[in-house]
Amino acid sequence: MAKKVTYDESSISVLEGLEAVRKRPGMYIGSTSRKGLNHLIYEIVDNSVDEHLAGECDTIYVTLEKDGSCTVEDNGRGIPVGLHAKGVPAARLVFSTLHAGGKFDDSVYKTSGGLHGVGSSVVNALSTYMTVDISRDGYVHHDRYERGVPVEKLVDGLLPKISKTTKHGTKINFLPD
Numbered sequence: 437m438a439k440k441v442t443y444d445e446s447s448i449s450v451l452e453g454l455e456a457v458r459k460r461p462g463m464y465i466g467s468t469s470r471k472g473l474n475h476l477i478y479e480i481v482d483n484s485v486d487e488h489l490a491g492e493c494d495t496i497y498v499t500l501e502k503d504g505s506c507t508v509e510d511n512g513r514g515i516p517v518g519l520h521a522k523g524v525p526a527a528r529l530v531f532s533t534l535h536a537g538g539k540f541d542d543s544v545y546k547t548s549g550g551l552h553g554v555g556s557s558v559v560n561a562l563s564t565y566m567t568v569d570i571s572r573d574g575y576v577h578h579d580r581y582e583r584g585v586p587v588e589k590l591v592d593g594l595l596p597k598i599s600k601t602t603k604h605g606t607k608i609n610f611l612p613d
């Protein structure tokens with residue numbers, strides 16, 4: 437009988453993607469100077485701007501925190517949190533799906549109105565930590581990553597619900613590494 441594969445190929449390719457981004461950050465964000473740092477913020481804010489352009493949010497807060505992290509919050513619909521293919525919450529795919537490319541990837545050049553969430557996985561890979569709080573369907577759904585690797589334990593395959601809320605929107609806090 438053929439030997440059983442003892443690793444998950446999809447998670448290996450995600451880890452390889454993270455390694456590629458962290459090895460050559462300039463390929464993905466244009467530079468590692470202040471400009472590159474600003475680029476990380478734009479990549480995240482663009483998602484909220486897209487939500488606004490879709491007519492689904494009217495307020496976006498961008499906060500530069502004292503600890504060097506950045507918080508972006510909107511009052512849109514909230515990133516979908518339902519179970520996606522392979523038992524992964526949809527919101528996790530947004531932060532772990534690297535779109536191949538580097539120089540030929542559009543993430544460096546795209547501005548608002550471009551593809552949704554293309555750059556958020558790159559920002560995640562280049563952040564010491566990233567926390568995600570999605571308010572929708574009556575709850576705040578929470579997730580956390582360290583250098584792009586998810587560290588929050590799923591509950592029945594879904595993001596843990598950390599509190600109840602009647603609001604809706606997405607809040608991301610990340611510390612550029």
Ligand code: TSJ
Pocket residue numbers: 479480481483484487508509510512513514515516530552553556606607608
């Ligand atoms: F991409 C991201 F994770 F970085 C990010 C996404 C960061 C921030 C600050 C906000 C967002 C974001 C995403 N705000 N709003 C949304 N909306 C959706 O993802 C969304 C919600 C609902 C539906 C739907 O069809 O019901 C579709 C989308 C794309």
